[in-house]
Amino acid sequence: MASSTLLLNPTLLHFQIKKRNTNSTTKPRTRTCHVSPRMSLQQQQQPPNSDLLTSITRLLWGKSLPPQLLISTVRTTWNSIWLLMMKQLAPSDPSGSYTRPISKFRANFNSSQFSRQKPGTLHLYVALPCPWAHRTLIVRALKGLEEAIPVSIASPGIDGSWEFRETRYNRGDDLIPGLDSVNGCKNLKEIYRLQRGGYDGRSTVPMLWDVERKEVMCNESYDIIELFNSGFDGVMGNSNLDLSPPSLKGQIEEWNRVIYPKVNNGVYRCGFAQSQEAYDIAVNELFSTLDMLNDHLGPSRYLCGEVLTLSDVCLFTTLVRFDPVYNVIFKCTKKKLLEYPNLHGYMRDIYQIPKVAATCNFGAIMDGYYKILFPLNPGGIRPAMPSGCEYEALSKPHNRESLSSVDKHIQVHVL
Template identity: 35%
Template sequence: MGNLKKEKPLEVDQSGKFNRQKNRFTTPFGNNPGELPIEAGRYRLLWSPVCPWAHRSVIVRRVLGLEEVISLGTASPMRPNIPRVDWEFSLDEGNKDPVLEVQYISEVYLNADPGYEGRPTVPAMVDIKEKKVVNNDYFRLTNYFETVWSPLHKENAPILYPESIREEIDALNDVIFHEVNNGVYKCGFARSQEAYEESYDTLFNQLDELEKRLATSRFLHGDYITDSDVRLYATLVRFDVAYYAAFKANRNRIVDFPNLWGYLRDLYQTPGFGDTTDFNAIKVHYHLSNHIASDDQKSLNILPKGPDMSIINTPHNREELSGKQEKFLIV
């Protein structure tokens, strides 16, 4: 398999802190020279429903109506039992993605760069004809979908990244990424008590701040769902079923925060959010599958029975904060 490292890459520094690897394929989508062209049917988005980074791109793809424009390939929640970190298409017939005809996501990474040595990650946008990864920049991918892909949006698609508040969205996204999205991983993959406790405190301090913010605002930037809400949702919806126990992020569950819990229910009950969320897959992955930066034995391969997430469908009454039934800004 080319130059892919055979051992699990430990993205941990000398102090025991987890430092996520940088994205390798970051060429932007756009209409300028050197950018990836916007073209219906050219790309396939690879994901696994367990991954928060990939999930948010799938949510935006659905909300904006890009499902007929960008196809979707789904990897198994269980990482393959091979001597490297990878994703496998074991859910598909013949254990191969039916469009790209590959068994492992690493194959399209090596097609793009035979010397690639990092972890093959999702989401990954793949050029279907060449079977090569062209972009795995999870931090910016939703923004590309929201902006330069707009000519291919469905009719009356919502505005998730309004120009008037992009600076505020970008600033909050940066905080959410470092302290919440990646914050839970910093707890789970810490290799020293000091690093773990520092990450734990940062995570819950930020959740406390977000709880206050959502006391008077239906969504993070007011009355309508934006890109920031998609990013926060992807972590919150995995919190009680995975991060709380598996990553030792156990000061509180999201259900213990009145505003965050109501906000999460509001988003989950929105088309594109709950219908792309697979709690069983999430639990299987985080409790049974092997992880990056982890050599720990899982708990005797026992899948936790709880929590009961059916309560996520209970009324939230968050519309009272906005005075509106609609959740999206449509111009």
């Protein structure tokens, strides 16, 4: 029997094969074989069990594909498990169309009750991947409420829940996932359970927490951004900016009735569809609406003309995730946002408003979808960031200020 000794050199691989023979004095023979450094490294980097797995599969079915019976069994089993997980992750109607659950804690407040509000008595809970939470971060920033309404940023857990832990994202501002700075809880579910009488429903972000009463004040994103926009005017924050002026409320409501079901929730209806029919309906509605929006934004800087409104904020948080996330993992594949010149310029226009870019953490956004939504991406592999979503690309001139007839250099005044 022969034993082998492997000597690895960056440019030369030596195999010394020694014959063992107690009755022989023959010197060991040395064979030299030239192997490229790349091949040597590839051989080293093979998974430790790859040889064993390869041997087992070849023993079972040789070098061909697995037998049809095994493929059919695995496929049927996985499809059943997938449907089970999807029903838990994304409730659907009988047709397989995703039905978003209604927020449990709606606004039951009015602006007058905040006339003597003290900074820090309300606390905002968000997560960076979530477009609904992203709305609240943008309005909070534009209205100058960062110090008045502190924030705790959750990270997605492996089971899809929201957790509070230190993370690896290194940024120059405070909008990074971390610990719960108010209640010291490990996850969002624990905070919801602090609610009087307890609570065991869905624990979602964004969530506005009443620090003094120790209860959930609101977990509906649109209610929260309306409160941030006008609820603290004259008390704290930037009273000069109104993202929902009375003269435009009718238009804003009309746009919301279009954008929410067909775009904001439309991408989720594509990604969470549990039947081909449900997907086809959702994807066609999504892209016909994007076509319409692209046409509308040709001559109009924002949805309601020359004024940035809450509707623009709501549309932006979906658009900014479209190419890096929804186009891929949610199968919104008819077009990339980059192929809509007006929509893409509009998205860059809002991104370049002071303080908005700081709310966009693309690393956290992509991890929150590709690494956590196991039923949609079982391998957990995060694709490369599209070049059009890099900071340099999003910061290129958009020239949309030329659409403002009154002032070609309209600025959103932020504190």
